[in-house]
Amino acid sequence: MDAEEFRRRGKEMIDYVADYLEKDIRKYPPLAKVEPGYLKKLIPEEAPGEPESYDDLMKDVSNVIMPGAASPACTELEVIMMDWLAKMLKLPDKFISGGKGGGVIQGTASEATFVALLAARNKMLAFLKENHKTGEDKELIGKLVAYCSDQAHSSVERACLLGAVRCHQVVSDDVDEMRGEALEAAMKEDKENGLIPFFVVATLGTTPCCSYDQLLEIGPVCQAEEIWLHIDAAYAGSAFICPEFRPYLDGIEFADSFNFNPHKWLLVNFDCSAMWFKDSGHVVNAFNVDPLYLRHEHEGKVPDYRHWHIPLGRRFRSLKLWFVMRLYGIKGLQQHIRKHVSLAKQFEEMLKSDARFVITHKVTLGLVCFRLKDKSNDINAELLKRINADGRIHMVPSNSKGVYFLRFALCSSRTELPDIEFAWSVITELATNLLDENKNYE
Amino acid sequence: MDAEEFRRRGKEMIDYVADYLEKDIRKYPPLAKVEPGYLKKLIPEEAPGEPESYDDLMKDVSNVIMPGAASPACTELEVIMMDWLAKMLKLPDKFISGGKGGGVIQGTASEATFVALLAARNKMLAFLKENHKTGEDKELIGKLVAYCSDQAHSSVERACLLGAVRCHQVVSDDVDEMRGEALEAAMKEDKENGLIPFFVVATLGTTPCCSYDQLLEIGPVCQAEEIWLHIDAAYAGSAFICPEFRPYLDGIEFADSFNFNPHKWLLVNFDCSAMWFKDSGHVVNAFNVDPLYLRHEHEGKVPDYRHWHIPLGRRFRSLKLWFVMRLYGIKGLQQHIRKHVSLAKQFEEMLKSDARFVITHKVTLGLVCFRLKDKSNDINAELLKRINADGRIHMVPSNSKGVYFLRFALCSSRTELPDIEFAWSVITELATNLLDENKNYE
Numbered sequence: 042m043d044a045e046e047f048r049r050r051g052k053e054m055i056d057y058v059a060d061y062l063e064k065d066i067r068k069y070p071p072l073a074k075v076e077p078g079y080l081k082k083l084i085p086e087e088a089p090g091e092p093e094s095y096d097d098l099m100k101d102v103s104n105v106i107m108p109g110a111a112s113p114a115c116t117e118l119e120v121i122m123m124d125w126l127a128k129m130l131k132l133p134d135k136f137i138s139g140g141k142g143g144g145v146i147q148g149t150a151s152e153a154t155f156v157a158l159l160a161a162r163n164k165m166l167a168f169l170k171e172n173h174k175t176g177e178d179k180e181l182i183g184k185l186v187a188y189c190s191d192q193a194h195s196s197v198e199r200a201c202l203l204g205a206v207r208c209h210q211v212v213s214d215d216v217d218e219m220r221g222e223a224l225e226a227a228m229k230e231d232k233e234n235g236l237i238p239f240f241v242v243a244t245l246g247t248t249p250c251c252s253y254d255q256l257l258e259i260g261p262v263c264q265a266e267e268i269w270l271h272i273d274a275a276y277a278g279s280a281f282i283c284p285e286f287r288p289y290l291d292g293i294e295f296a297d298s299f300n301f302n303p304h305k306w307l308l309v310n311f312d313c314s315a316m317w318f319k320d321s322g323h324v325v326n327a328f329n330v331d332p333l334y335l336r337h338e339h340e341g342k343v344p345d346y347r348h349w350h351i352p353l354g355r356r357f358r359s360l361k362l363w364f365v366m367r368l369y370g371i372k373g374l375q376q377h378i379r380k381h382v383s384l385a386k387q388f389e390e391m392l393k394s395d396a397r398f399v400i401t402h403k404v405t406l407g408l409v410c411f412r413l414k415d416k417s418n419d420i421n422a423e424l425l426k427r428i429n430a431d432g433r434i435h436m437v438p439s440n441s442k443g444v445y446f447l448r449f450a451l452c453s454s455r456t457e458l459p460d461i462e463f464a465w466s467v468i469t470e471l472a473t474n475l476l477d478e479n480k481n482y483e
Numbered sequence: 484m485d486a487e488e489f490r491r492r493g494k495e496m497i498d499y500v501a502d503y504l505e506k507d508i509r510k511y512p513p514l515a516k517v518e519p520g521y522l523k524k525l526i527p528e529e530a531p532g533e534p535e536s537y538d539d540l541m542k543d544v545s546n547v548i549m550p551g552a553a554s555p556a557c558t559e560l561e562v563i564m565m566d567w568l569a570k571m572l573k574l575p576d577k578f579i580s581g582g583k584g585g586g587v588i589q590g591t592a593s594e595a596t597f598v599a600l601l602a603a604r605n606k607m608l609a610f611l612k613e614n615h616k617t618g619e620d621k622e623l624i625g626k627l628v629a630y631c632s633d634q635a636h637s638s639v640e641r642a643c644l645l646g647a648v649r650c651h652q653v654v655s656d657d658v659d660e661m662r663g664e665a666l667e668a669a670m671k672e673d674k675e676n677g678l679i680p681f682f683v684v685a686t687l688g689t690t691p692c693c694s695y696d697q698l699l700e701i702g703p704v705c706q707a708e709e710i711w712l713h714i715d716a717a718y719a720g721s722a723f724i725c726p727e728f729r730p731y732l733d734g735i736e737f738a739d740s741f742n743f744n745p746h747k748w749l750l751v752n753f754d755c756s757a758m759w760f761k762d763s764g765h766v767v768n769a770f771n772v773d774p775l776y777l778r779h780e781h782e783g784k785v786p787d788y789r790h791w792h793i794p795l796g797r798r799f800r801s802l803k804l805w806f807v808m809r810l811y812g813i814k815g816l817q818q819h820i821r822k823h824v825s826l827a828k829q830f831e832e833m834l835k836s837d838a839r840f841v842i843t844h845k846v847t848l849g850l851v852c853f854r855l856k857d858k859s860n861d862i863n864a865e866l867l868k869r870i871n872a873d874g875r876i877h878m879v880p881s882n883s884k885g886v887y888f889l890r891f892a893l894c895s896s897r898t899e900l901p902d903i904e905f906a907w908s909v910i911t912e913l914a915t916n917l918l919d920e921n922k923n924y925e
Contacts, residue, residue, distance in 0.1 A: 044505040048497055055493030063486040066897070071877035148590070149794040159645055180625045182647050196795055198772045203601055203793070205624050205647050304796075312796060330637045330644065351645070351793060352591040353638055354746075354754060435513035455508070 042095070042368065050095055057099075073110035077343050080109060080117035088125040092370040098363075111357065116343050119146055119359035126303070126315055126362065129282045129371055133294045136317040138344075143321055145349040146358045147314040150275035151196035153300035156316070156324060156350055158187060158200045158240055161269030161297070163327035165239035168267075182206060186231050187240040190219035190254055192247040192441065194273065207236065217250050217402065217441050219243060221258025228266065240269045243296075245289055246277025249439035250402040250410045250446075253277075253289050260295025269323075272299045275314070279306035280382070280406050283375050289405075297323075306407070308369065308377060308454055309361045324349050381407040381451045384461050388449055391465045397472060401444065407451035410439070413472060418445035420479060427471045434464045484537075484810065492537055499541075515552040519785050522551060522559035530567040534812040540805075553799065558785050561588055561801035568745070568757055568804065571724045571813055575736045578759040580786075585763055587791040588800045589756040592717035593638035595742035598758070598766060598792055600629060600642045600682055602740070603711030605769035607681035610709075624648060628673045629682040632661035632696055634689040634883065636715065649678065659692050659844065659883050661685060663700025670708065682711045685738075687731055688719025691881035692844040692852050692888075695719075695731050702737025711765075714741045717756070721748035722824070722848050725817050731847075739765075748849070750811065750819060750896055751803045766791050823849040823893045826903050830891055833907045839914060843886065849893035852881070855914065860887035862921060869913045876906045 042050065083105045106114050123144025127136050135142045147153045162185060169181055185206040189197040190213045201208035211227045214220050228238045241263050243254040256272070263270040272293065278301020280286040293299060300316040303309040318324055325348040347353050369377070382405075389404045392411050399414040412421045418440075425438045425447050438447055449464070484492065525547045548556050565586025569578050577584045589595045604627060611623055627648040631639040632655045643650035653669045656662050670680045683705050685696040698714070705712040714735065720743020722728040735741060742758040745751040760766055767790040789795050811819070831846045834853050841856040854863045860882075867880045867889050880889055891906070 044501045047504075048501045051497030051501070052494045055490055055497060059486045059490045059493070062489075062897075070874045072871065072874060074874065149796045151795045152793055155793060162647075180622060182624065183622045195772045199770060202772065203770070205604075311798060312794070328641060328645070330640045351594055351597060352754070353593045354591045356753060429514065432512050432514065432516065455504075 046095075053099075069107075069110065073108060073112065073114070075109050075113065077113050078117070080105065080114060080121060084118075084121050086124070087128050088366040089370045090372055092373050093367045095368065098367050106360075113343060115355060115357045115359070116346055118357075118363060119346065120144075120344060122359040122362040122366070123315060123317065125366055127317060129366075129374075130278070130290065130301075131281075131287060132299065132317060133319075135319045136299065141320040141322060142318055143344055144315060144317040145344070145346055146362075147300070147316050147350055148312040148352075149196075149314050150194070150273055150300055150302055151199065152351060153298075153314055153316040154194075154196050154242060154271065154273055155200040155203060157242075157269070157271040157298040157300070158204045158206070159327045160318070160324035161187075161240040161271070162204060162206065164269060164323045165237065167326070169237070181237070184235065184237045185239045186228075186236045187242070188224060188227060188238065189242040190217075190244060190247070192217045192219070192249055192252055193242055193244050194248045194275070197242045197273070206240070207231075213252070213254075217247065217252040219254035219259060221255060221262050224259055225262050228262070228268075238266060238268050240271065242271045242273055245272060245274035246280075246406065248276070249441055249448075251277065251405055251408040252402065253405075256290075256292025256295065260292045264295055269297045270295055272296045274299070274301040276302065276305050276408075277406055278315075279303060279374075280378050282307075282371065283378055286378075286406070303362065303365075306378070306381070306452075307365065307374060309365050313358050313361055315362075318349075321349065377454065381456070384456060384458065385409050385449075385451055387458065388461050388465065391461075395469065397476065401441075401446045409449040410446045411449065412444070412446045413476070416476075418443075420475065421445045421447065424468075424472055424475050427475060428468065431467065431471060433467050488537075495541075499544075511549075511552065515550060515554065515556065517551050517555065519555050520559070522547065522556060522563060526560075526563050528566070529570050530808040531812045532814055534815050535809045537810065540809050548802075555785060557797060557799045557801070558788055560799075560805060561788065562586075562786060564801040564804040564808070565757060565759065567808055569759060571808075571816075572720070572732065572743075573723075573729060574741065574759060575761075577761045578741065583762040583764060584760055585786055586757060586759040587786070587788055588804075589742070589758050589792055590754040590794075591638075591756050592636070592715055592742055592744055593641065594793060595740075595756055595758040596636075596638050596684060596713065596715055597642040597645060599684075599711070599713040599740040599742070600646045600648070601769045602760070602766035603629075603682040603713070604646060604648060606711060606765045607679065609768070611679070623679070626677065626679045627681045628670075628678045629684070630666060630669060630680065631684040632659075632686060632689070634659045634661070634691055634694055635684055635686050636690045636717070639684045639715070648681070649673075655694070655696075659689065659694040661696035661701060663697060663704050666701055667704050670704070670710075680708060680710050682713065684713045684715055687714060687716035688722075688848065690718070691883055691890075693719065693848055693850040694844065695847075698732075698734025698737065702734045706737055711739045712737055714738045716741070716743040718744065718747050718850075719848055720757075721745065721816075722820050724749075724813065725820055728820075728848070745804065745807075748820070748823070748894075749807065749816060751807050755800050755803055757804075760791075763791065819896065823898070826898060826900065827851050827891075827893055829900065830903050830907065833903075837911065839918065843883075843888045851891040852888045853891065854886070854888045855918070858918075860885075862917065863887045863889065866910075866914055866917055869917060870910065873909065873913060875909050 120138045124137050127144055182205055186209050187201050187206050188209050188211055191210045192213050198208050209227050211219050211223050231238055243256055243259050245253050281290045298318050302314045304311040304313040328348040385404055385407045388409050392398045392400055398411050400411050402410040422445055428436055436447055562580045566579050569586055608623060624647055628651050629643050629648050630651050630653055633652045634655050640650050651669050653661050653665050673680055685698055685701050687695050723732045740760050744756045746753040746755040770790040827846055827849045830851050834840045834842055840853050842853050844852040864887055870878055878889055
């Protein structure tokens with residue numbers, strides 16, 4: 042949608058809202074007169090391959106959503122949109138609605154990780170209780186250990202802090218990926234110390250360098266130990282709608298929960314973090330308290346999403362997914378991903394053409410990590426500082442195993458090749474100045 | 484703003500967004516070129532008493548917000564808007580920014596309660612550690628007890644479940660309010676059993692019947708025991724901007740944290756739950772993990788809101804508060820509250836005029852609780868069922884100390900006296916039918 046169409050459609054939407062408030066609101070009953078499950082019959086089972094027209098979409102808003110009002114339309118569209126997304130990612134059937142599994146929209150990946158941890162904690166405590174382990178729930182919590190790579194996002198450690206469980210950061214290998222053997226060794230050590238492994242977070246596309254924990258090794262370890270495996274693909278997940286990137290997700294069949302952020306890289310506005318459970322019963326049991334004013338006659342027929350996350354109130358975020366998936370089609374979204382990856386590859390080529398730089402991590406998606414070759418961390422930190430002080434572009438650094446590096450991240454849907462070329466010219470200009478100044482000192 | 488102005492202003496806003504994307508976006512630097520703290524100098528210290536013009540507001544969006552971009556404008560406007568709100572509520576100075584205290588926007592009251600609990604848990608564990616109590620953090624958690632009234636919202640019990648602490652529901656008095664003596668007795672009992680009281684949630688305006696826990700009794704109990712007091716006024720809090728309702732908040736000086744939902748009753752769209760801390764250090768300590776890619780040079784100068792709640796990502800929700808407080812002015816918001824309370828009082832008069840009904844709880848704000856006089860819970864439940872099956876209006880019931888009652892809740896900004904009269908006609912019509920059918924059976 043170009044700016045002209047945005048102006049037109051935006052203004053139509055303003056009129057739609059004004060008409061609703063001015064003329065239509067009193068025509069609607071206070072509670073929708075539809076049966077739970079009504080929406081499934083009115084919406085296709087999969088996202089369209091090709092883009093659809095905005096007019097068709099708005100017709101459906103009027104005919105399909107409005108009669109279902111906020112409830113049950115809000116819940117039911119979310120169920121179906123999460124199925125659409127799951128199918129685009131080729132998630133195993135167990136994550137699709139209809140059985141025990143299904144998806145839900147969380148606000149952020151941090152929340153998804155925390156919710157998965159709480160569900161896993163509940164599952165393990167129930168298991169321990171059944172198996173007559175000594176100690177009360179709250180004492181056993183002190184023995185639970187969660188695992189993640191030393192490259193995992195800080196939100197995993199934070200989830201452990203909030204969930205009152207231990208966090209064991211497993212040392213990643215020389216390409217910054219968590220391996221099955223290292224995980225197994227960490228668990229063995231903890232068990233020998235009387236602790237209880239219960240939860241593993243594997244990251245696909247780590248924040249520092251976009252590395253991928255080895256699911257095909259980690260999955261069987263979790264399965265053998267009956268430990269909850271959560272996969273955090275907050276950034277990289279969007280790319281898995283392209284067949285050429287889907288292999289990174291191989292091993293998803295071992296996961297109990299999976300999460301990625303359409304708001305990061307799938308053209309959906311913040312916030313929209315997509316999360317799936319293989320068996321939602323565990324999260325429901327972890328969250329469920331049941332007062333009279335929250336009871337209703339349709340319990341069990343549709344998911345009670347308030348038991349699937351921390352807030353009780355809910356926004357109608359699935360509309361964003363519906364609009365984006367229909368207006369772009371699967372094809373349009375794949376094109377968007379591929380364009381970014383191609384731009385990242387072009388930036389990689391620029392770096393390769395300049396012997397002063399070294400690429401520190403394999404470029405797989407839209408992140409390029411690099412540093413000044415054979416220069417100290419301090420010099421590299423100084424380069425980053427000058428780039429940001431200069432103000433024409435902005436970058437964020439990271440550090441792995443003592444090596445400081447700069448991260449060139451493609452984020453905006455508006456980025457074009459000239460932007461990459463511009464960024465490269467800024468980086469080389471500032472690097473040249475810095476190296477000139479320092480050539481006598483290193 | 485009427486529908487006509489909404490159409491005009493909405494379309495202007497669409498053009499503003501389109502112009503930004505089409506023409507302006509590349510004129511802005513990737514990072515705002517303003518110093519932290521810039522916004523405070525550009526915005527008044529208090530909300531306006533009278534409504535301001537939309538044109539003035541949009542001028543400020545362009546001149547004051549856009550140069551500060553997402554960061555730091557998003558954080559700084561939130562700090563200032565929470566101060567505006569705090570001053571409207573006449574919160575004690577300790578909740579205002581500048582010292583240790585300040586406000587933050589959460590998504591829902593459930594999250595606010597949970598965040599307060601996590602901060603309180605952290606504070607108590609730190610205190611116990613300093614005072615050489617035996618046992619590790621995670622074992623001591625098993626001894627912690629939180630308190631709330633048996634009328635408190637289920638989200639308090641849920642926060643305890645998620646926070647892995649015990650929840651002691653204190654029996655409320657005959658008007659469904661938690662009293663100081665009952666709380667003190669509950670704590671004494673728990674301490675005798677080796678447990679550690681650490682957190683009290685007092686509710687102002689309970690969900691079932693809009694009762695008010697007795698802050699002036701509960702506050703001193705918490706103070707004497709050095710226990711975190713959180714006040715949940717999710718619904719009723721909006722009313723406290725009116726001097727005649729402010730006395731319900733007396734005792735707020737004892738609180739460590741306070742929360743109410745402008746999205747419930749202050750004309751702000753969902754979600755916007757306003758929360759204040761007297762000393763934000765405790766929540767920051769509970770949430771803070773500190774990796775390199777999240778560090779920045781302005782730490783300490785402005786609040787790092789990511790340590791004040793569960794998500795790490797943030798939306799620019801303070802804009803909603805800014806628009807609403809300026810377009811209505813304090814006076815307009817007070818009028819909105821008073822209109823609803825007046826409509827509730829009129830509904831109360833209708834009930835009083837009909838001897839078949841009894842009002843079960845004092846009508847203080849916009850909620851009227853009632854039942855059929857001298858009839859069984861079953862008959863009352865049947866009335867509620869028929870009202871909702873009829874579909875012209877919708878109501879939600881509750882139950883206190885074995886007595887079932889119906890809750891007539893004023894929610895919409897569009898409700899007028901004819902709507903109340905219409906609802907009353909539906910209720911009396913269905914009650915007449917029901918009583919006729921049942922007169923031979925009871």
